[in-house]
Amino acid sequence: MLFCIGLGSTRNELFTPPLPATPKLWAGGSEDRLVTIQASRGAFVTDLGDVVEPPASQEIQRPQIFNQVASSEEPILQERPATIQVTKGSSVNDIGDVEEQQSLAEDVSEMQPVVADGGRLTDISKSQAATQAGNSQDPASISVQGAMTDKVKSAAGLLSPTAVSPGYVFPDTSNFERLNRLADELPDYVHIPLHMAVQEETLDSWEEDWFAHAVFEPKTHGSLKEPTIDFVYTWVNGSDTRFAETMRPYELNSSLNDDAGEWIASHGVNRYRDWDELRYSIRSVEKHAGSFRNNIQILVNAVEGEDGTMSKQRPTWLRDDSEIQSALQVLSQEDFFGAEEAECLPTFNSLTIENQIYNTPSDTDRIFAMSDDMFLGKPHAASDIYSPLFGTVMGFKPNSYNTIVPPSEKDALRFGEKPYLIYTSWMLNRRFGTRKRKGQVHFGHSLSRSVYKEAMEAFPRPALKSACQKFRGETGFQLYSWYNAFHYTIERHREALLWSYIMIRSDPDRNGYLNWEERQAIVSDLEEGLANEGRNSFRKRMYYYVAKSLGDAGLEAPKVNVETTWTSLDGPATIANIDCFEFNVNECLAPGFSSPSWDERSDNPVFSTAAIFDRLARQDPQCGDCLTKLLLNRVEQGLSPLLPHAEKDAEHRQTVLKALKRYSYVVVEPDALFTMVTDAEQVQVRLIDRLADPDKQAGQLCLNDDVTTDNENELLALRETISRLFNEHWGTPSRFEAWS
Structure with a gap:
């Protein structure tokens, strides 16, 4: 099969032929001729070839698919090649069998949620969706009402700083077993309609010009307000004997426990060791982010005392009075886990806790999630983390994951975070289409x-299953919440743009079908954009203008994460490194798309907007990427070529603008230093000596405990060296400390 999209240096040779010398748009002429439109220096040359007969079959043979999980092993060839039946309501399951299914297109905005069950998409009612999502009380619960509900309010005065609710005991194990059974009955993934996802979003006056044209006019809109951000920590004091005794029976009953006791002996020492990092991390936040810090929240375990009463773990140095509760709260898992998820408590699994962080009560939507071994090393602006104009700040590692077959037992045994990245990649691929996705950096x-x-x-x-895992690895896999949240944001932004163009802008009569006139308009748009492909200077690269744009809006520019590599205002991040010199509308959009012959007598289901949207958004994401890039090439800046027309469709345009605001993001190369701490000498040379040089200081630091010695003298020397490092940089006590 000729897959006519050039993908530059990132292309997969299994899927694409060599790049042509000049950009081409493959389309059919009015007489069923194959028309090659070539772009050279902005001019079009029409090369009319021989008459090409329309395909006798609407089957497209796909190349064999390889498992592209990032690993040292050779790719695993699937047993059978996949064949996509390009007719309404059909697709391919994970091993290549053609299955009837609904397109996901309508559900992105107008239709009911679509639930995936065993690879098949099924259109279901709201009440069914709510039941499958584990919440039968509220039929709309599967939608996102936004975290700023009545639960998300100030925690000051509502939560005890030390005590757990009187009489509280951990749930019976029968609840754990019941929820595990319930999780097994739920779908792996669902599609949440855009209009439901954005219903809590609000627009001010600046979003129209900003997202459509990448312009902020301060004389018109004034200055924007600096955001406030919660700093949320996961913390445990492993030296607390009550913690060890509380955890012990769950360790003994864990599926990970072995007869020799090796797992219990190995998993707890450095994972739960305390170097007093939390005290100094909070000092670093107060020193370098105090101007925009909203609340500090410390997420802890409840522990059982000798008398059977339950209390929260709490740093011994932390003040215990009402004066600080307006700014710092200690939350046990019982304080913020969802009602159903709390039935599986307690958990000693950081992934499980992280999957519930969105439930922490607050009066702001924004979080900067940190471990207690993470520190701010330089002054920060709020825009180093988030800004109203550019959205969430993200950083990624070079390594990518692209799991296209179900993860195996071998994958579950891989080192560190890899099993969770592999598994979450598998889920994201099924929901949004197959592609490589980079792992997130290991910082806040x-x-x-x-x-x-x-x-x-x-x-x-996966979400409910995760809540029921008390230790990492008990069932092999869990959703990796950071990886999931970052890539979900990126994909939803992309999906909103594709939905806007195919379902709304290109279908002005809104009948869900692209007639010949509407198809011609799309080809014309692509021709215009293709003329500018390869002209790197044509589109203004907004990632070069982050600081200036923020200044125009009266917001402070980044101080630490100043190396921006992409913004969602430049388009989806998935188009950043692709070249689209060739685009075949008959392959990417629908067979026969370029000819009026195939729906002259009756509607052809392959021209439905739902089928084409699903093809671009999920089935062939590379096609969707190139279509988006070529359309954006029509203008020098902004996202206007993909938006609904302002005059003709104001309501849908508002929905899309809300989605673009909700899912906006910026990708940076973080100014950060990650160190696996091993011994005192290493801390002295790699950290103390290095950071003494102002030119070598880092904006963020993560000091991961990789100490293997149990020698008391070596541990004492390391503790003293770490203490000296901390006090040299964050020696001033914060107002939250009872003693220093």
């Missing part, structure tokens, strides 16, 4: 509570 994570909530609700079975 900027998040929207409401988008985070949506990203978890979109995967009902």
Whole structure:
């Protein structure tokens, strides 16, 4: 099969032929001729070839698919090649069998949620969706109401700083077993309609010009307000004997426990060791982010005392009075886990806790999630984490994951975070289409509570299964919440643009079908954009103008994460490194798209907007990427070529603008330093000596405990060296400390 999209240096040779010398748009002429439109220096040359007969069959043979999980092993060839039946309501399951299914197109905005069950998409009612999502009380619960509900309010005065609710005991194990059974009945993923996802979003006056034209006019809109951000920590004091005794029976009953006791002996020492990092991390936040810090929240375990009463773990140095509760709250898992998820408590699994962070109560939507071994090393602006104009700040590692077959037992045994990245890649591929997705950097994570909530609700079975894992690895796999939230945000932004163009802008009569006149308009748009493909200077690269744009809006520019590599105002991040010199509308949009012959007598289901949207958004994401890039090439800046017309369709345009605001993001190369701490000498040379040089200081630091010695003298020397490092950089006590 000729897959006529050039993908530059990122192309997969299995899927694409060599790039042509000049850009081409493959389309059919009015007499069923194959027309090659070539772009050279902005001019079009029409090369009329021989008459090409329309395909006798609407089957497209796809190349064999390889497992592209990032690993050292050779790719695993699937047993059978996949064949896509390009007719209304059909697709291919995970091993290549053609199955009847609904397109996901309508559900992105107008239709009811669509639930995936075993690879098949089924259109269901709201009440059914709510039941499958594990919430039968509220039929709309599968939608995202936003985290700023009545639960998300100030925690000051509502939560005890030390005590757990009187008489509280951990749930009976029968509840754990019941929820595990319930999770097994839920779908792996669902599609949340855009209009439901954005219903809590609001627009001011600046979004229209900003998202459509990448312009902010301060004389018209004035200055925007700096955002406030919660800093949320996961923390445990492993030296607390009550913690060890509370955890012990769950360790003994864990599926990970072995007869020799090796797992219990190995998993707890450095994972739960305390170097007093939390105290100094909070000092670093107060020193370098105090101007925009909203609340500090410390997420802890409840522990059982000798008398059987339950209390929250709490740093011994932390003040215990009402004066600080307006700015700092200690939350046990019982304080913020969802009602159903709390039936599986307690958990000693950081992934499980992270999957519930969106439930922490607050009066702001924005979170910067940190571990206690993460520190701010330089002064920050709010825009180093989030800004109203550019959205969530994200950073990624070079390594990518692209799991296209179900993860195996071998994958579950891989080192560190890899099993969870592989599994979450598998889920994202099934929901949004197959592509490589980079792993997130190991530093603080900027998040929207409401988008985070949506990203978890979109995967009902994995989300509930995760809540029932008390230790990492008990069932092999879990959703990796940071990876999921970042890529869910990126994909939803892309999906909103494709839905806007195919379902709304290109179908002005809104009948769900692209007639010949409407198809010609799309080809014309693509021709215009193709003329500018390869002209790197044609579109203004907004990632070069982040600081200036923020300044125009009266917002402080980034101080640390100043190396921006992409913004969602430049388009989806998936188009950043692709070249689209050739685009075949008959392959990417629908067979016969370029000819009027195939629906002269009756409607052809392949020309339905739903089928074409699904093809671009999920089935052939490379096609969707190139279509988006070529359409954006029509203008020098902004996203206007993909938006509904302002005059003709104001209501849908408002929905799309809300979605673009909700899912906006910026990708940066973080100014950060990650160190696996091993011994005192290493800390002295790699950290203390290095950071003494102002030119070598880092904006963010993560000091991961990789200490293997149990020698008391070596541990004492390391503790003293770490203490010296901390006090040199964050020696001033914060107002939250009872003693220093």
